[in-house]
Amino acid sequence: MSQAGGSSIRVGILGARGRMGSEAVRAVGEAPDLELVAEVNRGDSLQDLSAAGVQVAVDLTHPDSVLDNVTFCVDHGIHAVVGTSGLGEAELETVRSRLGDAAGTGVLVVPNFAIGAVLSMRFAEIAARFFESAEIVELHHPRKADAPSGTAARTAQVVAQAREQAGAAEAPDATTRELDGARGASVSGVPVHSVRMAGLVAHQEVLFGTEGETLTIRHDSYDRRSFMPGVLLAVREVGTRPGLTVGLDALLGL
Numbered sequence: 001m002s003q004a005g006g007s008s009i010r011v012g013i014l015g016a017r018g019r020m021g022s023e024a025v026r027a028v029g030e031a032p033d034l035e036l037v038a039e040v041n042r043g044d045s046l047q048d049l050s051a052a053g054v055q056v057a058v059d060l061t062h063p064d065s066v067l068d069n070v071t072f073c074v075d076h077g078i079h080a081v082v083g084t085s086g087l088g089e090a091e092l093e094t095v096r097s098r099l100g101d102a103a104g105t106g107v108l109v110v111p112n113f114a115i116g117a118v119l120s121m122r123f124a125e126i127a128a129r130f131f132e133s134a135e136i137v138e139l140h141h142p143r144k145a146d147a148p149s150g151t152a153a154r155t156a157q158v159v160a161q162a163r164e165q166a167g168a169a170e171a172p173d174a175t176t177r178e179l180d181g182a183r184g185a186s187v188s189g190v191p192v193h194s195v196r197m198a199g200l201v202a203h204q205e206v207l208f209g210t211e212g213e214t215l216t217i218r219h220d221s222y223d224r225r226s227f228m229p230g231v232l233l234a235v236r237e238v239g240t241r242p243g244l245t246v247g248l249d250a251l252l253g254l
């Protein structure tokens with residue numbers, strides 16, 4: 001988003017006191033071309049965003065509140081960068097239709113801001129059609145509210161789409177007796193296994209297998225700073241992309 005006269009972009013952060021929100025407050029605060037003008041926490045009014053003249057809001061809150069927050073932004077002409085997980089296809093459709101009446105407003109939904117994670121999803125998409133089997137293991141810190149992760153859901157979606165486009169057969173699986181959950185959750189037909197463990201931050205393995213070989217695509221975020229270059233890129237670019245964009249791929253030229 002280029003500002004006339006070189007003025008900075010006015011940014012508001014929702015969930016500013018959270019693990020991601022507090023990192024984002026620091027990163028935006030240190031960026032010379034951005035101005036942090038609002039920090040919205042649980043219980044605060046969204047009107048604070050409008051009152052502060054926020055141009056770009058960054059949502060890092062909770063899956064239960066993200067749709068209401070984005071709707072408010074769209075209705076008030078505030079560009080939104082959405083890091084919060086939990087926006088499924090139905091919610092994205094709601095955002096799309098809401099944006100129909102809000103010419104010029106951009107909503108950028110980013111399942112994962114880490115550049116390595118964006119690349120790993122793209123690598124998985126490329127690999128998907130060459131292997132009979134595909135499964136995802138995502139591993140996160142135990143305070144995470146949602147399972148599977150937004151990243152895993154998005155990865156499963158792009159893997160499934162690539163397999164469908166290639167006319168790939170269903171993955172072989174002879175399981176006829178299982179304990180609930182033993183084969184993971186099926187996301188777009190791809191089994192996803194969620195691990196929650198102290199000591200972890202955010203990690204994912206996409207496992208592919210075919211006759212005589214396997215391929216594992218792994219990404220690790222050891223520190224939430226890994227997400228910040230992606231957050232800043234999204235904040236700078238969202239105003240130049242009216243409508244709904246999912247993922248950082250286009251912004252990275254992928």
Ligand SMILES: NC(=O)C1=CN([C@@H]2O[C@H](COP(=O)(O)OP(=O)(O)OC[C@H]3O[C@@H](n4cnc5c(N)ncnc54)[C@H](OP(=O)(O)O)[C@@H]3O)[C@@H](O)[C@H]2O)C=CC1
Nearest residue numbers: 015017018019020041042060061065083084085111112113
């Ligand atoms: N896209 C990406 O790359 C990444 C996305 N995430 C996602 O970001 C979200 C937040 O994660 P994380 O920072 O770990 O979670 P935290 O629980 O640490 O932070 C969330 C913060 O948002 C606050 N909050 C909750 N509801 C609202 C609301 N309606 N308005 C304003 N503030 C609110 C919480 O307050 P309270 O504590 O009082 O509930 C808390 O301070 C998750 O959905 C997570 O999956 C996380 C990392 C990377």
Ligand SMILES: O=C(O)C1=N[C@H](C(=O)O)C[C@H](O)C1
Nearest residue numbers: 085111112144149150151202
């Ligand atoms: O909650 C987290 O921590 C993360 N959430 C996002 C997700 O659900 O994929 C991104 C990253 O995995 C960290």
